[in-house]
Every structure is written in C-alpha cells, then in structure tokens.
Amino acid sequence: MTALNxxxxxxxxxxxxxEQMATRIAFFIAGFGIAAWAPLVPYAKARAGLDEGxxxxxxxxxGVGSILAMPIAGVLAGRFGCRRVMAAGSLLICLALxxxxxxxxVPLLIAGLFMFGAGLGTVDSTVNxxxxxxxxxxxxxxxxxxxxxxxxxxxxxxxGVSAMLGLGLSPLGATLVVVALLVVALLKxxxxxxPYGSQxxxxxxxxxxxxxxxxxxxxxxVFLAEGAVLDWSAVFLxxxxxxxxxxxxxxxxxxxxxxxxxxxxGNTIVHKLGARRVIVMGGSVAAAGLLLATLAPAxxxxxxxxxxxxxxxxxxxxxxxxxxxxxxxxPEAIAVPAITTLGYAGILAGxxxxxxxxxxxxxxxxxxxxxxxxxxxxxxxxxxxx
Numbered sequence: 001m002t003a004l005n006x007x008x009x010x011x012x013x014x015x016x017x018x019e020q021m022a023t024r025i026a027f028f029i030a031g032f033g034i035a036a037w038a039p040l041v042p043y044a045k046a047r048a049g050l051d052e053g054x055x056x057x058x059x060x061x062x063g064v065g066s067i068l069a070m071p072i073a074g075v076l077a078g079r080f081g082c083r084r085v086m087a088a089g090s091l092l093i094c095l096a097l098x099x100x101x102x103x104x105x106v107p108l109l110i111a112g113l114f115m116f117g118a119g120l121g122t123v124d125s126t127v128n129x130x131x132x133x134x135x136x137x138x139x140x141x142x143x144x145x146x147x148x149x150x151x152x153x154x155x156x157x158x159x160g161v162s163a164m165l166g167l168g169l170s171p172l173g174a175t176l177v178v179v180a181l182l183v184v185a186l187l188k189x190x191x192x193x194x195p196y197g198s199q200x201x202x203x204x205x206x207x208x209x210x211x212x213x214x215x216x217x218x219x220x221x222v223f224l225a226e227g228a229v230l231d232w233s234a235v236f237l238x239x240x241x242x243x244x245x246x247x248x249x250x251x252x253x254x255x256x257x258x259x260x261x262x263x264x265x266g267n268t269i270v271h272k273l274g275a276r277r278v279i280v281m282g283g284s285v286a287a288a289g290l291l292l293a294t295l296a297p298a299x300x301x302x303x304x305x306x307x308x309x310x311x312x313x314x315x316x317x318x319x320x321x322x323x324x325x326x327x328x329x330x331p332e333a334i335a336v337p338a339i340t341t342l343g344y345a346g347i348l349a350g351x352x353x354x355x356x357x358x359x360x361x362x363x364x365x366x367x368x369x370x371x372x373x374x375x376x377x378x379x380x381x382x383x384x385x386x
Contacts, residue, residue: 022192026127031153047104063348065117073125074337077197092119101171132325143318144266151260208338210329216342223343227350241299255310262314275386283378286312294367
C-alpha cells in the first residue's frame with residue numbers, strides 16, 4: 001500500500017523546464033549511443049572474420065534486441081518510472097559498447113549486439129514516453145525539437161568516434177570515451193527524468209488497435225523510407241548513376257543534414273503550419289523527393305531528392321508521437337512502445353523488402369513503391385486527428 005501511495009504521489013508532479021531539458025539530453029544520449037556503434041562495425045567484422053552476409057545476419061540481433069525490449073520498457077516505465085528505466089537502458093548501452101569493441105567470436109558478438117539493441121530499445125521507448133508526457137504538460141509543440149536532439153546526437157556520435165579512430169585511438173579507447181560522456185550526460189539528465197511513466201491506467205500488454213495501430217502503420221512507412229535512404233541510396237547512386245563508391249554516401253549525408261535541421265526547427269514549423277499540414281506537406285515533399293532521386297538522370301538531382309526526403313520526413317514522426325499523447329484508445333505507456341516498435345520494424349524490414357523487390361524488378365521500382373506509400377501518409381493527414 002505504501003508503494004502504491006508513493007507511486008500515486010509521484011504522478012502528481014507536473015513536468016516543467018528541468019524535465020524538458022532532461023528529455024532533450026535523453027534524446028541526445030539515444031542518438032549518440034546508437035551512432036557510436038556505426039564506425040566500429042568494420043573493426044568488429046575484421047576481428048571476427050565475417051563476410052558481408054554473416055555480418056548482416058548478426059546485425060539482426062541488434063534489431064531483435066531493440067524490438068523485444070521496447071514493449072517491456074513501456075511496461076516497466078509505467079510501473080517504476082521513466083527515470084529508472086532510462087538509467088537501466090543507458091547502462092546496458094555503456095556495458096555493450098566496450099564489449100562490441102573487443103570481442104572476436106561470433107557468440108560474444110551476438111550477445112553484445114543483443115544487449116546493445118536491448119539498451120537502445122529501452123532508451124528509445126522510454127524517452128519517447130517521457131516526451132509525450134512532457135510535451136502535453138507544456139501545452140506547446142516540443143516533439144520535433146526532442147527528436148532533433150536525437151539526430152544531432154547521431155551526427156556527433158558518428159563523427160566523434162570516427163575522428164578518434166582516425167587519430168589512432170583503439171576501438172576500446174574510443175568506446176571508453178563514449179561511455180564516459182554517456183555517464184556524464186545520464187547523471188545530468190536522470191535527476192529530472194520523470195519518476196513515473198504514465199498517468200493512464202490499463203493492461204500491462206495490449207495489441208495495438210484503432211488509431212494507435214493506424215499511427216503505428218504510418219510510422220512504419222516513414223521509417224521504411226528513412227531505412228531505404230540509409231541502406232540503399234549509396235547502392236543506387238553507385239549502380240544506377242555511376243557515382244564513385246567513395247562519394248556514394250553523399251545521398252544519405254544530404255538526407256541526414258536536412259532531417260536534422262528540419263527537426264531542430266520543427267517546433268516552430270509545427271506551431272505555424274499545424275500538425276495536420278505538417279503530415280500532408282511532409283509526406284508530399286518526401287514522396288516528390290524520392291521520385292526525383294529515382295527518376296532524374298543526373299546524380300546531382302538525386303542528392304537534391306534525398307535532401308527533400310529528409311525535409312519531408314523530419315517532422316512527421318514527431319507529430320505522430322504527439323497524436324499518440326492525445327488519443328484515449330490505449331494508455332500511452334503501452335501505445336508509445338507499440339508505435340515505436342512498428343516504426344523500428346520498418347527500418348528492419350526495409351533493406352530486405354527493398355532488396356526483394358529490386359531483385360524481382362529494379363531498385364527504381366522499389367523506391368517508386370515507397371514514394372506511393374508516402375503519398376498515402378500525406379493523405380492520412382486529412383483524416384488523422386492530431
């Protein structure tokens with residue numbers, strides 16, 4: 001009874017500026033943590049003696065760990081609070097990164113990737129739940145800015161680790177620096193993370209339904225488009241537009257840059273345009289950008305197209321998270337992890353789905369189908385209550 005009363009009293013705390021700042025730091029931690037792994041992948045591949053196919057299968061362990069952890073994190077956050085669950089997920093990341101920087105056997109690599117994925121999924125699910133509660137308490141658009149800090153953390157994490165490795169620091173040394181920075185950021189954010197996870201009551205687990213399932217499907221499409229640019233833009237530029245392999249990554253760079261800028265300025269954009277117009281215009285711009293990148297014969301036009309995809313997609317998902325905070329079909333402690341899981345499924349399914357379609361037809365047709373799906377997202381803005 002005492003524990004129940006304590007939990008109830010914690011729920012009366014109204015999030016303010018300190019909680020908003022903690023949420024921003026937490027999103028930065030999430031982006032920084034996942035991006036720090038990217039420059040380490042070639043080193044892990046070489047140490048374990050893996051070919052590309054085997055590495056691809058092993059990397060699925062990261063995604064599986066994330067997807068399994070997300071709904072569990074929502075339940076735990078609802079019971080024990082965002083603060084404790086966020087801290088636990090961050091510590092999993094801090095334990096997994098040095099392991100991934102040193103292991104040379106497949107079983108240990110599998111364990112490290114699963115642990116890393118579980119930590120990322122826990123953090124991602126929890127910070128989005130906190131963001132929904134904090135934004136609702138503020139009464140103004142904040143979600144795009146939160147997600148912008150995730151994107152900024154990703155840029156800093158990837159660039160920082162790459163720079164350390166380029167200067168001669170070992171993978172272990174680089175990850176220890178990352179861990180130290182993550183711990184400092186966590187200590188700064190944790191005191192003002194919410195001691196509760198949801199102000200709604202409901203079952204521990206529930207299959208997403210109604211508007212939550214609809215929002216989750218929209219997240220799936222947007223994340224699918226993001227995953228398409230991440231995993232296939234370089235292949236497309238190299239194979240279809242004869243861009244040198246050393247520069248084929250410019251497509252994703254253009255996308256990531258406009259995505260980050262769009263999210264960092266997104267709160268103002270959402271305030272001026274309104275959530276519904278952000279979805280309609282964002283989906284339309286993203287679809288047009290993907291079609292431009294696919295159909296225009298010049299590689300320069302493709303770069304512009306990928307940049308437009310970043311602009312269009314940048315604020316759709318944040319607006320959808322805001323919509324989840326307004327619905328009453330499911331408690332947010334269940335709904336937020338549900339749409340996060342569906343979104344990540346889009347990123348995981350994206351490479352395989354596009355590859356399957358491209359094998360049967362062409363990469364251009366695969367991109368074209370995703371553009372059609374983005375048009376569907378734009379159309380949903382006319383009917384979705386946001």
